[in-house]
Amino acid sequence: MSPPERRLVLASASPRREDLLRQLGVSFEVLPSDVAEQWPPGTPREAVTGLALAKARSVRGRVGTAVVLGADTAVVLEGQVFGKPRDPEDARGMLRQLRGREHEVITGVALVEAPAGREAATAVVSRVRMRAYDEAEMEAYIASGEPFDKAGAYAVQGAGSALVAAVQGCYTNVVGLPLTTTRRLLEAWGVISSRGSS
Numbered sequence: 001m002s003p004p005e006r007r008l009v010l011a012s013a014s015p016r017r018e019d020l021l022r023q024l025g026v027s028f029e030v031l032p033s034d035v036a037e038q039w040p041p042g043t044p045r046e047a048v049t050g051l052a053l054a055k056a057r058s059v060r061g062r063v064g065t066a067v068v069l070g071a072d073t074a075v076v077l078e079g080q081v082f083g084k085p086r087d088p089e090d091a092r093g094m095l096r097q098l099r100g101r102e103h104e105v106i107t108g109v110a111l112v113e114a115p116a117g118r119e120a121a122t123a124v125v126s127r128v129r130m131r132a133y134d135e136a137e138m139e140a141y142i143a144s145g146e147p148f149d150k151a152g153a154y155a156v157q158g159a160g161s162a163l164v165a166a167v168q169g170c171y172t173n174v175v176g177l178p179l180t181t182t183r184r185l186l187e188a189w190g191v192i193s194s195r196g197s198s
Helices: 015-022 044-060 088-098 135-144 159-163 171-175 179-188
Strands: 008-010 066-077 080-082 102-114 119-130 164-168
Touching (some): 044 066, 044 102, 080 088, 102 179, 119 171, 119 179, 159 164, 171 179
Parallel strands (some): 008 066
Antiparallel strands (some): 102 119
8 A cells, every 4th residue: 555645835836837747646735935036156057956946945934744846947058047038128139049049948856845854956958949030930929928937038838839949858847847857756755656767
């Protein structure tokens, strides 16, 4: 007989992460973190992992007994980190730099146990190559409003997919939560029962 599932809390306001986490068939609650998305020091991989941990830690004291899942995603082009655009001009600048080029999408995933404080964190990297879209396509996409809460000013799972030529690696990582890695972390902590490796 398998042990009961442990309580899981998602420390994110992202509807994309909620949708992805549901695909694992796990029950969870949502309690967004209050951590400002300021880029910490270190390499992009270290920074995105640190931010995911910070988000999970910020919720830990508010949940009683639970496992808190935090995540953060960044777009990185030749060492330059692209967060969420501030306004249409910022989105325009990002999309022009990404156009016709390949970049990395890095998602940090972190678990923090409350109240014990045990922690685990990792990062997943995918590569995305953008099409050589023209100015009219780009402007129409910006006008749609979709880019403004997305790292790098595009959503691979939305209308922004028309700007993407290819994805190498984990697709759900580019959306905002790498499911295979997240499932393995949750299995290791007994939050969901193991179904074997994939």
